[in-house]
Amino acid sequence: MTSTVFVLVAAAIFGLGVHGLLVSAHIMRKLLALNLMLSALFLLLIVVPATLDGRPDPVPQALVLTGIVIAVSTTAFALALMVRLFGKQGHATILPDIDASLLGRRHDSHDNRHNNRHNNRHDSRRNSRRSPETDGEQGP
Amino acid sequence: MTAALVVDILLGLILVGLAAQVAIGKHLFRAIVFYVAFGLAMALIWARLGAPDLALADAAIGAGLTGALMMVAFRRLVEIDPKQSQAQPRATRGSALAVVIAVLAAAMVATIGLTALSLERQPGEAGLQVLATLPETGLRNPITGVLLAFRGFDTLIEMVVLLTAFVGSRVITTRTRLSVTTISGFELPLVRTLVAVILPLAVLIGMHLLWIGSDQPGGAFQAGSVLAGSGVLLLLTGTLLPASRSRALVRLALVAGVAALCLLVLAPLLQGDAPMAYLGRGSLLFAETAMMVSIAVTLTLLFAGSPSLQAGRS
Numbered sequence: 001m002t003s004t005v006f007v008l009v010a011a012a013i014f015g016l017g018v019h020g021l022l023v024s025a026h027i028m029r030k031l032l033a034l035n036l037m038l039s040a041l042f043l044l045l046i047v048v049p050a051t052l053d054g055r056p057d058p059v060p061q062a063l064v065l066t067g068i069v070i071a072v073s074t075t076a077f078a079l080a081l082m083v084r085l086f087g088k089q090g091h092a093t094i095l096p097d098i099d100a101s102l103l104g105r106r107h108d109s110h111d112n113r114h115n116n117r118h119n120n121r122h123d124s125r126r127n128s129r130r131s132p133e134t135d136g137e138q139g140p
Numbered sequence: 141m142t143a144a145l146v147v148d149i150l151l152g153l154i155l156v157g158l159a160a161q162v163a164i165g166k167h168l169f170r171a172i173v174f175y176v177a178f179g180l181a182m183a184l185i186w187a188r189l190g191a192p193d194l195a196l197a198d199a200a201i202g203a204g205l206t207g208a209l210m211m212v213a214f215r216r217l218v219e220i221d222p223k224q225s226q227a228q229p230r231a232t233r234g235s236a237l238a239v240v241i242a243v244l245a246a247a248m249v250a251t252i253g254l255t256a257l258s259l260e261r262q263p264g265e266a267g268l269q270v271l272a273t274l275p276e277t278g279l280r281n282p283i284t285g286v287l288l289a290f291r292g293f294d295t296l297i298e299m300v301v302l303l304t305a306f307v308g309s310r311v312i313t314t315r316t317r318l319s320v321t322t323i324s325g326f327e328l329p330l331v332r333t334l335v336a337v338i339l340p341l342a343v344l345i346g347m348h349l350l351w352i353g354s355d356q357p358g359g360a361f362q363a364g365s366v367l368a369g370s371g372v373l374l375l376l377t378g379t380l381l382p383a384s385r386s387r388a389l390v391r392l393a394l395v396a397g398v399a400a401l402c403l404l405v406l407a408p409l410l411q412g413d414a415p416m417a418y419l420g421r422g423s424l425l426f427a428e429t430a431m432m433v434s435i436a437v438t439l440t441l442l443f444a445g446s447p448s449l450q451a452g453r454s
Contacts, residue, residue, distance in 0.1 A: 015246025
């Protein structure tokens with residue numbers, strides 16, 4: 001029964017993580033969501049294999065231990081990337097329209113983007129570094 | 141319904157509730173705080189499942205250090221743009237499609253897990269072999285056995301990943317901040333006394349975890365992350381400060397884990413054994429000590445966001 005309960009818990013956390021990853025704009029929230037999904041998988045890895053001598057199988061335990069350290073390493077690297085991105089573009093969000101605009105106009109100067117109505121909001125964000133009265137961080 | 145099952149369900153509900161706060165809570169900072177709480181609840185569940193090694197690691201690394209790294213990254217965003225703290229990003233956009241996808245993903249995980257549970261579960265062959273071979277190695281903690289005696293290459297690559305993450309972070313960080321992470325009021329006698337009490341205890345616990353790791357729950361990862369926790373404490377109280385110039389000693393500490401494990405791979409070749417053949421408890425303790433130092437220094441430096449450390453106000 002314990003295993004069944006925790007499999008369902010893992011499934012719920014995985015779902016919450018997927019949802020967070022899909023809907024959040026801020027990169028740090030995507031990272032939090034990814035970490036949730038990881039935790040759910042760790043839980044599944046430990047709960048599902050048969051126990052040996054009444055304790056979880058040591059091989060998946062060692063795998064999960066390795067996974068925890070790798071997760072903190074990659075999270076730290078991703079956070080450093082995010083801080084750099086924020087310093088460069090003035091916001092740390094991934095929005096669908098940013099990607100669309102970058103596809104065709106990668107080499108455009110920032111000024112040209114004022115013409116693109118999809119990008120108006122991001123320009124205001126970019127400018128918000130210079131003019132703090134602009135709201136820098138708002139989802140659509 | 142037995143008492144144990146009630147405890148399981150309660151723990152599960154707590155974990156799912158905290159995860160919901162992390163995933164769909166409104167404020168980013170709140171989500172980070174809830175993530176720390178989530179890590180602690182996760183540690184409780186590991187303890188409940190009979191995996192104290194994972195409980196220790198998740199409490200120290202998953203909850204403590206990941207949370208600290210997230211918070212300091214948030215702090216850096218606020219420093220670049222002070223608006224960030226007030227304009228709390230309304231991070232979630234409602235989307236029916238996302239809900240459907242999330243529910244399907246959860247259903248997929250539940251199906252996989254429940255199907256695996258419903259099959260007749262055979263004990264894992266690798267796990268049985270570990271338990272059968274463990275007495276030959278003289279170790280009593282099967283997880284340490286797997287990490288260092290049986291699957292040492294995994295651990296080597298893991299240390300390489302940690303080192304690579306650190307080097308990568310250094311490469312992309314343009315500005316090193318040399319102060320600012322300290323909490324206000326660290327001159328207060330209370331804070332200094334607290335550090336004076338906690339720090340020796342943390343070092344003692346770290347050493348203890350390292351020493352008993354061969355026989356009981358504990359080991360290099362847990363010890364290293366406890367020491368990294370004390371490094372974070374020293375940085376927050378201004379006893380240690382980030383330094384911009386890297387020192388030879390710090391670099392040595394960063395690569396110690398990888399270097400020691402490489403020695404463990406190569407040393408058996410001298411005797412004509414296979415690479416990474418098991419050499420006994422002494423070699424294992426040597427490698428674990430080096431790994432502990434590397435993990436502690438790397439995680440502390442990742443928190444500090446600097447290539448090195450220097451003594452601050454004492």
